[in-house]
Amino acid sequence: MSDSTPHGFHSTGAEGPAIGQDEWVARHAEVRLLPARLAPLEQRLRAVPWWAWLTLFVGAFCLFPIVEPSGYVRQVAFLTVLYMLLALGLNVVVGWGGLLDLGYVAFYGIGAYAYALLDSPHYGIHLPTVVSIPVVVVIGALAGLVLGLPSWRLTGDYLAIVTLFFLQLFQTVTTNWQNVTGGPFGILNIDPFGLPGGHKLATAHGGVFAVSYLYVALAIFVVVFVALRLLNNSRTGRAWRSLREDPLAAEAMGMPVNWLKLLAFASGAAVAALTGTLNAALYGNVFPLSFYFVTLITIYTMVILGGSGNQAGVVLGALIVSPLLEVLRDADKSRVLFFVALGGGLAFLGRRNRRIAMVAGATLVFGFVVHAIARAIDGGWVAGQPGAGGFAQLVDHWVIAPEHPARWIAPVAYVGVIAAALLCTVLSGIVRDIATVPTIYLGAFVWENVMLSKPDPARYIVLGLILIVLMVLRPNGLLGERRVEIV
Amino acid sequence: MDLLELDGVSLSFGGLKVVDELDLHVKEGEIVSVIGPNGAGKTTLFNLITGIYQPHTGDIRFDGQSIVGLEPHQICCRGISRTFQTLRLFLNMSVKENVMAACYGHTKAGIIRSMLRTPGMRREEREIEELARKRLSFFGQRLMGYRWEQPAYSLSYANRRRLEIARATATNPRLLLLDEPAAGMNPSETHEITELIGQLRNEGGYTILVIEHDMHVVEGISDRVVALDHGIKIAEGSFEHVATNAKVVEAYLGLNTMSSK
Numbered sequence: 090m091s092d093s094t095p096h097g098f099h100s101t102g103a104e105g106p107a108i109g110q111d112e113w114v115a116r117h118a119e120v121r122l123l124p125a126r127l128a129p130l131e132q133r134l135r136a137v138p139w140w141a142w143l144t145l146f147v148g149a150f151c152l153f154p155i156v157e158p159s160g161y162v163r164q165v166a167f168l169t170v171l172y173m174l175l176a177l178g179l180n181v182v183v184g185w186g187g188l189l190d191l192g193y194v195a196f197y198g199i200g201a202y203a204y205a206l207l208d209s210p211h212y213g214i215h216l217p218t219v220v221s222i223p224v225v226v227v228i229g230a231l232a233g234l235v236l237g238l239p240s241w242r243l244t245g246d247y248l249a250i251v252t253l254f255f256l257q258l259f260q261t262v263t264t265n266w267q268n269v270t271g272g273p274f275g276i277l278n279i280d281p282f283g284l285p286g287g288h289k290l291a292t293a294h295g296g297v298f299a300v301s302y303l304y305v306a307l308a309i310f311v312v313v314f315v316a317l318r319l320l321n322n323s324r325t326g327r328a329w330r331s332l333r334e335d336p337l338a339a340e341a342m343g344m345p346v347n348w349l350k351l352l353a354f355a356s357g358a359a360v361a362a363l364t365g366t367l368n369a370a371l372y373g374n375v376f377p378l379s380f381y382f383v384t385l386i387t388i389y390t391m392v393i394l395g396g397s398g399n400q401a402g403v404v405l406g407a408l409i410v411s412p413l414l415e416v417l418r419d420a421d422k423s424r425v426l427f428f429v430a431l432g433g434g435l436a437f438l439g440r441r442n443r444r445i446a447m448v449a450g451a452t453l454v455f456g457f458v459v460h461a462i463a464r465a466i467d468g469g470w471v472a473g474q475p476g477a478g479g480f481a482q483l484v485d486h487w488v489i490a491p492e493h494p495a496r497w498i499a500p501v502a503y504v505g506v507i508a509a510a511l512l513c514t515v516l517s518g519i520v521r522d523i524a525t526v527p528t529i530y531l532g533a534f535v536w537e538n539v540m541l542s543k544p545d546p547a548r549y550i551v552l553g554l555i556l557i558v559l560m561v562l563r564p565n566g567l568l569g570e571r572r573v574e575i576v
Numbered sequence: 577m578d579l580l581e582l583d584g585v586s587l588s589f590g591g592l593k594v595v596d597e598l599d600l601h602v603k604e605g606e607i608v609s610v611i612g613p614n615g616a617g618k619t620t621l622f623n624l625i626t627g628i629y630q631p632h633t634g635d636i637r638f639d640g641q642s643i644v645g646l647e648p649h650q651i652c653c654r655g656i657s658r659t660f661q662t663l664r665l666f667l668n669m670s671v672k673e674n675v676m677a678a679c680y681g682h683t684k685a686g687i688i689r690s691m692l693r694t695p696g697m698r699r700e701e702r703e704i705e706e707l708a709r710k711r712l713s714f715f716g717q718r719l720m721g722y723r724w725e726q727p728a729y730s731l732s733y734a735n736r737r738r739l740e741i742a743r744a745t746a747t748n749p750r751l752l753l754l755d756e757p758a759a760g761m762n763p764s765e766t767h768e769i770t771e772l773i774g775q776l777r778n779e780g781g782y783t784i785l786v787i788e789h790d791m792h793v794v795e796g797i798s799d800r801v802v803a804l805d806h807g808i809k810i811a812e813g814s815f816e817h818v819a820t821n822a823k824v825v826e827a828y829l830g831l832n833t834m835s836s837k
Contacts, residue, residue: 316691323690323697324704327677331666338664341626343652343681343747352687570668570727 139318142401147311151304160297167298167371169411170306171364176391176403177313178360183389184398185321186353187333188240191385192252195236195259196229196358198380200365202263202270203228205375208280211271218283222366229362230355237354241347244336256385263377275376282370292371302371309367313360318400320356329353330398383549387414390556396569405567410552417548420541425480427536427551431529444522451526456487459530463489488530488537499539506531577640579604579783580625580656580751585634587624587807594620596807597634602751607777607784609794611818612804613827618787619661621804622753625785626658627651638751653681657749659740661756661787667729671719674728674739675708678746704746711742714780715772734765741772745780752776754786758793770796791819803827 150170154163175197182190207214207221216224239251263270270276282290282305293299320326328349331339340346369375387410395406417423432449439446463470471485472492491498509528516524540547563569582600586593595617602608610618623629625636627648636644643651657678666674683704685697712719715738723731728739737757744752757773758766770793776782788794794801794815801818803811805827811818818824 319693320687320690323701324680324683324685325687325690327669327673328680330669330673331677334666334668335664337628338660338666339677340648341628341652341658341660342678342743343649343657344677345647345649356687 154300163298172407172411174364176407178357180403182357185329189249192255194385195256196361200362201369201375204366204369205276230359233355233358237351240350396566402568581637585631609798616804617807655750657744657747658753665728675746679704752782
């Protein structure tokens with residue numbers, strides 16, 4: 090088996106050496122996700138059709154709330170599905186259309202606000218859900234068409250600035266137009282989804298998150314995923330990707346580029362608006378700040394991390410980032426995550442590289458030594474609050490954690506670790522290896538003493554670090570296709 | 577009747593006249609070569625015909641109707657297609673998709689029909705896939721077989737040029753504009769492309785306007801040759817006539833100041 094090449098590269102050899110044969114380029118283009126010895130496995134995995142993966146994934150997701158009855162976990166799962174939908178929508182504009190749309194979250198907001206105005210006591214309108222959802226989707230798509238107009242003349246960073254301004258505009262309007270949007274206090278008591286019989290879909294059963302919303306969101310996700318997938322494999326999808334690759338050539342080959350740009354913006358916006366209705370119906374309220382930069386950056390992170398342009402990739406990105414952000418809220422869990430990632434990373438790299446293995450070992454020893462010295466000098470230096478669980482106890486014997494850290498410690502340590510990391514990049518050889526040891530330890534110190542006490546900014550810093558590392562290792566994202574730069 | 581007519585077409589960038597009062601007529605079924613030194617305005621001429629630039633004066637008629645002021649994609653749908661001097665393929669799309677994407681203008685399925693995979697939409701997909709197969713098989717096995725599904729960036733330079741021609745013909749044009757089809761090719765590939773352009777006319781039935789620097793190619797294919805210099809037509813006629821024209825020789829080689837003295 091091993092000597093027969095998958096695509097029959099040698100079969101053309103019978104014609105003899107011909108001009109313009111480029112087998113080696115073709116072979117070079119074979120992308121491997123897994124190491125060579127797992128190649129048969131990878132081939133089998135690739136042979137599984139996409140709908141089988143989707144069924145498997147959705148099936149597992151449906152079982153999830155049955156296995157895990159915690160309302161909190163269900164809520165996180167629901168939020169993750171929302172993010173998966175948002176990532177799918179953004180993938181249309183950015184991944185396929187190649188249009189850098191930084192106003193995307195505004196459509197999410199427009200959808201949520203539109204649903205809130207159509208189904209709440211705010212104006213006393215209570216449209217049936219089967220009417221209001223299509224109306225909201227159309228409103229979202231129309232808003233997308235309007236924002237698409239600047240893309241006729243602007244591309245790249247210029248378009249990004251204009252769309253970013255649109256997001257700011259949405260923010261300003263929702264915050265200040267108190268009569269309509271309720272200003273910073275938002276709109277409250279929004280209706281949950283209603284079934285055609287007049288029955289309301291309760292958002293909670295006995296104070297616990299109602300599973301029905303998770304299923305509704307999943308159903309919408311499946312519909313959107315399949316619809317976009319089919320669209321991508323059609324005339325419009327091909328035209329979108331042509332537009333991303335080369336707008337001038339696309340136009341010269343008979344594709345109405347301007348119309349296609351509007352279509353991409355409108356499709357993305359429609360998906361975002363649809364997701365907005367889910368958000369508003371479940372939480373029962375909308376506030377301007379729910380649809381702002383943090384959400385925008387989170388969705389972009391998912392799309393880039395998973396692989397822009399690949400539907401399964403962006404879903405995977407959402408599936409990783411959304412629960413990760415939740416885990417990082419909790420100091421104990423994020424501590425485990427941090428040290429497992431740090432230790433795991435060093436162990437993985439050290440497997441092949443003896444120097445890294447030595448650095449890792451030295452760091453471990455260094456920590457215990459520093460900890461012992463600090464304890465001998467003053468017990469208060471290591472008496473900081475350990476978290477719950479055995480893992481925290483273990484970490485507590487390694488990292489210094491002062492009981493009452495001085496005010497200057499946090500900024501100094503923070504700046505110190507960044508400076509030390511930068512210094513390590515300019516050093517080389519054994520000096521760098523030696524300098525790396527205290528740098529890693531200082532990083533752990535900052536994590537334990539500074540970042541864990543403020544989880545909210547810390548989790549985004551961690552997210553940023555993950556993104557940087559992944560972009561260095563896999564510039565096209567986890568499942569992104571190998572891309573060549575278009576010059 | 578002439579398929580393409582340019583009457584007194586001018587275009588300037590600032591004070592520079594790139595194309596100056598140009599008249600050009602191409603008959604149905606003809607192969608016309610445009611030659612001239614670098615900067616003579618040859619590619620600008622193509623950009624004018626395909627609607628990327630608008631002429632400041634003059635009129636461009638295709639099949640008797642003026643196409644000035646139309647969008648490039650509308651002009652393409654009327655039946656003018658082109659290749660680019662600097663290759664402009666959809667590099668991250670497969671060979672098949674590159675060709676199928678160019679069928680946009682003569683297909684109809686909208687968003688809703690594509691999402692629902694209606695029978696009409698699926699029939700249309702099968703048709704353009706068949707069309708893509710036909711257009712690519714024009715180049716023998718070079719773009720067929722396993723290459724069919726491969727991304728365009730994995731192709732060699734010569735195959736990219738071939739794919740561009742295949743993509744241009746997928747729009748079902750009547751007039752094909754080829755911008756330096758033999759650029760960067762080795763002698764035997766150049767020979768192949770020369771024969772291919774003849775086949776495109778004879779078998780494909782396209783009228784062809786071609787920019788080319790390689791005089792062997794120009795000699796081999798042209799029914800008529802037009803020489804441009806500084807946006808002005810300096811000679812027109814058979815290859816022998818143009819190649820021996822004093823103005824053309826001067827444009828390429830400069831004035832022979834030694835002998836004129």
